[in-house]
Amino acid sequence: MTVQTEQTKQTEQQHFERTIGHEQRIEPRDWMPDGYRRTLVRQIAQHAHSEIIGMQPEGTWLASAPSLRRKAILVAKVQDEAGHGIYLYSAAETLGVDRQDLTEQLIDRRQKYSSIFNYPTLSYADVGTIGWLVDGAAICNQVPLCRSSYGPYARAMIRVCKEESFHQRQGFELLMTMMTGTDEQRAMVQESVDRWWWPSLMMFGPPDDASPNSAQSMAWGIKRHSNDELRQRFVDMSVPQAEVLGVTLPDPELAWNEERGHYDFGEPDWDELSRVIRGEGACNDERVARRTQAHEDGEWVRAAAAAYAQKQAHPVVEERTA
Amino acid sequence: MTDHENAYSGLVEADSDARWAFGTGFDDPLAGIDASVPPGIDGGRLAAYCLVLGDDSLVMAQRLIQWCTRAPELEEEVALANVALDLLGQTRLLYARAAAADPSSVPALPDGSPVPAEDRLAFFRDPAEFRCVHLVELPDTDFATAIVRLFAFAAWRLALLEALEGSVDPVLAAVAAKAVKEVHYHRDYAARWLVTLAGGTDESRRRTLDAIASTWPYLDELGRADDVSSALLPSGGSADPRAVWSSTRAVLDQVLAAAGVPEPKGAPAGNGDSAGAGPGGRDGRHTEWLEPLLAEMQELARAHPAGRW
Numbered sequence: 001m002t003v004q005t006e007q008t009k010q011t012e013q014q015h016f017e018r019t020i021g022h023e024q025r026i027e028p029r030d031w032m033p034d035g036y037r038r039t040l041v042r043q044i045a046q047h048a049h050s051e052i053i054g055m056q057p058e059g060t061w062l063a064s065a066p067s068l069r070r071k072a073i074l075v076a077k078v079q080d081e082a083g084h085g086i087y088l089y090s091a092a093e094t095l096g097v098d099r100q101d102l103t104e105q106l107i108d109r110r111q112k113y114s115s116i117f118n119y120p121t122l123s124y125a126d127v128g129t130i131g132w133l134v135d136g137a138a139i140c141n142q143v144p145l146c147r148s149s150y151g152p153y154a155r156a157m158i159r160v161c162k163e164e165s166f167h168q169r170q171g172f173e174l175l176m177t178m179m180t181g182t183d184e185q186r187a188m189v190q191e192s193v194d195r196w197w198w199p200s201l202m203m204f205g206p207p208d209d210a211s212p213n214s215a216q217s218m219a220w221g222i223k224r225h226s227n228d229e230l231r232q233r234f235v236d237m238s239v240p241q242a243e244v245l246g247v248t249l250p251d252p253e254l255a256w257n258e259e260r261g262h263y264d265f266g267e268p269d270w271d272e273l274s275r276v277i278r279g280e281g282a283c284n285d286e287r288v289a290r291r292t293q294a295h296e297d298g299e300w301v302r303a304a305a306a307a308y309a310q311k312q313a314h315p316v317v318e319e320r321t322a
Numbered sequence: 323m324t325d326h327e328n329a330y331s332g333l334v335e336a337d338s339d340a341r342w343a344f345g346t347g348f349d350d351p352l353a354g355i356d357a358s359v360p361p362g363i364d365g366g367r368l369a370a371y372c373l374v375l376g377d378d379s380l381v382m383a384q385r386l387i388q389w390c391t392r393a394p395e396l397e398e399e400v401a402l403a404n405v406a407l408d409l410l411g412q413t414r415l416l417y418a419r420a421a422a423a424d425p426s427s428v429p430a431l432p433d434g435s436p437v438p439a440e441d442r443l444a445f446f447r448d449p450a451e452f453r454c455v456h457l458v459e460l461p462d463t464d465f466a467t468a469i470v471r472l473f474a475f476a477a478w479r480l481a482l483l484e485a486l487e488g489s490v491d492p493v494l495a496a497v498a499a500k501a502v503k504e505v506h507y508h509r510d511y512a513a514r515w516l517v518t519l520a521g522g523t524d525e526s527r528r529r530t531l532d533a534i535a536s537t538w539p540y541l542d543e544l545g546r547a548d549d550v551s552s553a554l555l556p557s558g559g560s561a562d563p564r565a566v567w568s569s570t571r572a573v574l575d576q577v578l579a580a581a582g583v584p585e586p587k588g589a590p591a592g593n594g595d596s597a598g599a600g601p602g603g604r605d606g607r608h609t610e611w612l613e614p615l616l617a618e619m620q621e622l623a624r625a626h627p628a629g630r631w
Contacts (some may be wrong), residue, residue: 063388303525305518
């Protein structure tokens with residue numbers, strides 16, 4: 001019996017490794033190592049939480065968007081993020097966890113979300129800069145995940161990336177439009193880019209030599225490129241963008257390196273990243289408090305929906321007990 | 323985007339306009355449409371009527387937007403944002419119609435201001451110039467009040483829009499026809515939740531009954547004849563508020579019955595009798611809640627009268 005179980009396990013392990021090796025997808029019913037499952041749950045949940053918390057910084061500006069067109073664009077964008085949250089939580093649920101439980105882990109701070117959302121949005125230009133740089137960095141991180149070895153995650157990411165590319169375009173377009181406006185608006189754009197540039201670079205995570213989970217995730221095909229590779233790609237893409245916009249990027253070390261064929265750039269303040277991840281960013285408490293409040297305020301509504309569904313499913317029992 | 327590895331490649335292409343979700347500049351929502359006012363209709367009266375309808379949808383959208391990141395479930399985030407988006411779209415078309423029918427209805431800004439007409443109307447009018455009904459001004463105290471108000475609003479607006487599909491102004495009729503499909507969904511969404519909350523738990527039922535009791539007095543205004551509608555009625559441009567209210571009333575009764583909710587005390591008579599009623603939103607007299615709502619909405623736009631967004 002034990003021998004057989006051991007053999008089965010070996011076969012399953014081999015099958016799993018072969019699937020990964022052939023760049024094929026692991027599906028929910030396939031056997032997978034516990035560590036693979038845990039890593040995926042952690043990563044997908046963190047991603048889902050980031051979508052939901054990420055609604056807040058821009059959501060702040062919904063009520064006071066400066067034109068009806070911008071208001072409609074922003075409502076649509078924030079709505080997309082709620083949608084991304086829904087299908088990422090669904091992808092996580094294929095691994096045997098549930099949304100309610102993950103939400104509780106978020107509000108208890110047992111699970112994290114992207115640290116970028118702990119920075120405040122101080123002007124309407126931030127809506128544009130978040131689209132251009134933050135969503136841009138997110139796309140750099142996420143496009144390779146469309147080839148993630150876990151099927152439901154990869155498929156969710158294809159849809160997320162398509163919508164994110166619209167988000168990035170609307171952000172860039174807002175900044176472009178503002179740059180054709182008044183001097184005050186141009187100054188607003190520059191000030192916003194100055195504030196968001198470094199936090200955007202930090203979105204790729206710590207440098208490779210200080211990234212504890214990366215190697216295993218890459219071996220499992222959950223992650224496709226190293227943090228530093230993606231960061232370099234982001235910088236290389238952003239510099240020509242900034243030129244088109246007519247803004248400067250706040251890094252005196254930024255320069256084209258002919259030999260490397262890439263831009264050289266300065267070192268982000270990794271202490272700042274650690275502080276924000278530890279919960280000491282400007283808005284950590286506010287973001288989690290807002291999510292907690294919404295969850296608690298909605299408890300009676302979710303209970304009502306469940307009770308109503310129960311009564312509809314068992315009308316006779318309900319009549320007898322009523 | 324053909325290059326899935328390079329999310330940025332499309333951004334700097336010169337001719338990438340077609341690939342932007344919302345276009346690359348401000349487009350007149352009525353572009354390419356014959357916006358001339360039909361004979362027999364007074365442009366000023368038509369504009370005033372379109373503003374009334376647009377003010378209702380704009381303020382309602384602004385209330386719904388306040389639910390963003392506060393909804394009880396993610397699916398409700400998506401649904402409420404969707405309703406707000408539809409109402410914003412209706413507002414833009416109605417304001418554009420108003421501006422085309424009577425350019426003098428649009429607030430003047432300093433010469434050279436690039437602010438389009440729809441935004442001048444939304445952001446550069448004072449509360450007393452708005453003509454929305456009080457129902458849309460009410461703040462939501464919980465999800466039950468949001469649902470009850472949205473249900474009443476959507477039931478009424480749907481009846482109104484259905485009547486306006488027959489307006490002699492072809493532009494208004496077309497705007498109404500498009501909006502009917504949207505508001506059908508809004509009404510059904512809210513009605514389903516109303517029935518669910520009323521039949522859910524003791525707490526949800528109590529909250530729903532409280533919400534109905536606090537919202538219902540504001541329905542009285544919906545069935546009243548008002549000057550703006552009346553002025554356009556003889557020429558066939560507007561809908562008769564009393565007939566619209568009568569259709570609305572039938573739907574409200576039907577859904578309350580399905581929810582097992584008794585007729586609230588102090589329910590409006592619905593006979594269009596405005597005797598004894600003070601001035602309402604249609605007269606430019608508002609609740610205390612409209613001014614702060616508009617102040618928040620207009621602040622940024624007003625700070626940049628020469629801005630481009």
